[in-house]
Amino acid sequence: MAAQAPVKKKRKGILGTLALVAILIGLYWSLIAAPPDAYQGEVQRIMYLHLPSILTAYLSYFLVFIGSGMYLWKREKRDDILAHSAAEIGVLFTALTIIEGSIWGRTTWGVWWTWDARLTLTAILLLIYVGYLMLRSLIEDEDRAAVAGAVLGIIGFLDIPLIHMSVYWWRTLHQPPSILRPDKAPWENVHPTMLTALVISFIGFLLLYFYLLSLRYGLGETRAQIRARRLEQES
Amino acid sequence: MGPWGFVGLAYGIVWGAIVIYLFSLKRRYQDAQTELARVELREVTASNVKT
Numbered sequence: 001m002a003a004q005a006p007v008k009k010k011r012k013g014i015l016g017t018l019a020l021v022a023i024l025i026g027l028y029w030s031l032i033a034a035p036p037d038a039y040q041g042e043v044q045r046i047m048y049l050h051l052p053s054i055l056t057a058y059l060s061y062f063l064v065f066i067g068s069g070m071y072l073w074k075r076e077k078r079d080d081i082l083a084h085s086a087a088e089i090g091v092l093f094t095a096l097t098i099i100e101g102s103i104w105g106r107t108t109w110g111v112w113w114t115w116d117a118r119l120t121l122t123a124i125l126l127l128i129y130v131g132y133l134m135l136r137s138l139i140e141d142e143d144r145a146a147v148a149g150a151v152l153g154i155i156g157f158l159d160i161p162l163i164h165m166s167v168y169w170w171r172t173l174h175q176p177p178s179i180l181r182p183d184k185a186p187w188e189n190v191h192p193t194m195l196t197a198l199v200i201s202f203i204g205f206l207l208l209y210f211y212l213l214s215l216r217y218g219l220g221e222t223r224a225q226i227r228a229r230r231l232e233q234e235s
Numbered sequence: 236m237g238p239w240g241f242v243g244l245a246y247g248i249v250w251g252a253i254v255i256y257l258f259s260l261k262r263r264y265q266d267a268q269t270e271l272a273r274v275e276l277r278e279v280t281a282s283n284v285k286t
Contacts, residue, residue: 092252212260222270
């Protein structure tokens with residue numbers, strides 16, 4: 001166990017460096033190499049943050065869903081730590097998505113916020129997982145907190161298909177997907193340079209996400225070790 | 236504010252928040268490691284007292 005620690009630390013360092021490099025390349029492509037949008041002009045560059053951050057948040061909640069399901073099934077602490085860690089980072093990326101969207105909305109729609117179906121459902125998603133974190137911190141018994149969190153983590157994930165389909169099911173101000181369209185491949189709908197900027201940005205977000213997750217998971221593991229040792233000492 | 240102002244605002248908020256979260260995460264991790272070392276030390280001290 002002790003011999004694994006330097007290896008883990010080295011892996012985290014490599015992941016962090018790769019994330020930093022990908023983010024810097026992504027920034028170059030997003031802010032310099034990619035052309036401005038024909039209709040929206042320079043403001044469309046917010047897309048290179050907006051789409052990767054919401055996709056990263058979805059990935060995070062998917063991991064909450066998997067970790068929660070596995071915890072309810074097998075009751076292994078590592079699954080709960082994964083779910084808890086992913087929920088915290090998911091909240092960060094969802095909040096950032098809403099903020100970026102709000103700035104983008106102000107310039108294209110003329111308002112910071114509107115009760116559009118997609119925006120409202122995304123705000124609900126954020127509230128669900130803020131609730132998840134609050135619920136976990138309010139319940140003192142660790143096992144009960146983990147079970148309650150797992151149930152909420154699974155239920156909360158059901159909001160994501162609703163968010164994705166909201167632009168088809170309701171008349172919304174938010175545009176339908178440009179990239180994840182069922183009828184067209186991404187390269188048929190988006191300029192290749194813009195698509196490259198988006199893909200590199202997304203890779204940067206993904207690497208950053210897994211770096212943050214590895215740090216947050218390490219924190220969860222350490223806290224679990226402290227609790228276990230304390231229980232041992234008390235008994 | 237011009238278009239680049241809004242772009243700068245969005246990028247500044249996002250990367251600023253991520254950097255703050257990253258540093259807070261590292262600090263929390265270090266605090267937890269210190270706490271773990273303290274608990275382990277207490278354990279060793281207690282077992283030494285017993286023997």
